[in-house]
Amino acid sequence: MTVASNFCNFFGRTANRFEVFSSYSPHALNLKYLIEFGIYIHFYNVKLRFPINSQNLGHHAPPRKSFEFLKFELPTRLANIMQEIKLLPQSLLNTTSVHEVLSKYERSFEDLIMYEDGDSSKESVISSFSETIRTILHRHSNVVESMAKGILELKSVYGISPADENQLQYFLDRFYVNRIGSRVLINQHLYPLAIP
Known part of the structure; x- marks a missing residue:
C-alpha cells in the first residue's frame, strides 16, 4: 500500500471529525486581528468582546477564551491543509519526507480533537491543552525542511x-x-502562560 493511500485514513470519530473540520474555513488573520487577538476573539459567529482601551491594549485574553477559539481553529487549519496535501502529485506523496510531514499532521489533528468538548472552566483542561499545542509546535518545527526535501526528491x-x-x-x-498562522496563534496562546 502506498503512503498516499494511507493518508487521512482515519477511523470512527476521528474520520467524522476530520470531515467536519475540513469543511470549515479557517479565520483569515490580519495584523489588526493578531494585535487584538488577546483583547477579543472571534469564535465563529460569536464575538467574545473585551472593551479596547489604553489600560488593556496589549493584554491577552484569559487562557480560557483563547482555548475556546483554538480548540476549533487549529483542527480546522490542520484539516484544510491536509486536504490540500492530498491533491499533490502521487509521486510527491510517496516520498519518505512528505510521508513524515503527513504523519505529523495526522497525529496533531488527533491530539487536538481530544479537546473539542473540553471544559474551558477547568484549569487542568487548559493546562493540558497548552502542553499539547506546545508539543505540536515542536513536532512541526521541521516540516518546512521535510516538505522541501520531498520536493527535491521528486525533482531528482x-x-x-x-x-x-x-x-x-x-x-x-x-x-x-x-503554518505561519497556526504557529502565531499557538505562540499567542502560550506567551502569557510563559510556556516555552
Whole structure:
C-alpha cells in the first residue's frame, strides 16, 4: 500500500471529525486581528468582546477564551491543509519526507480533537491543552525542511514540468501561510502562560 493511500485514513470519530473540520474555513488573520487577538476573539459567529482601551491594549485574553477559539481553529487549519496535501502529485506523496510531514499532521489533528468538548472552566483542561499545542509546535518545527526535501526528491527522480512547478508553488505558498498562522496563534496562546 502506498503512503498516499494511507493518508487521512482515519477511523470512527476521528474520520467524522476530520470531515467536519475540513469543511470549515479557517479565520483569515490580519495584523489588526493578531494585535487584538488577546483583547477579543472571534469564535465563529460569536464575538467574545473585551472593551479596547489604553489600560488593556496589549493584554491577552484569559487562557480560557483563547482555548475556546483554538480548540476549533487549529483542527480546522490542520484539516484544510491536509486536504490540500492530498491533491499533490502521487509521486510527491510517496516520498519518505512528505510521508513524515503527513504523519505529523495526522497525529496533531488527533491530539487536538481530544479537546473539542473540553471544559474551558477547568484549569487542568487548559493546562493540558497548552502542553499539547506546545508539543505540536515542536513536532512541526521541521516540516518546512521535510516538505522541501520531498520536493527535491521528486525533482531528482521524476523531474517537474512547468505546470507541476506552478501547482507546487501555489501549494507551498498556502502551506507556509497556514503554518505561519497556526504557529502565531499557538505562540499567542502560550506567551502569557510563559510556556516555552
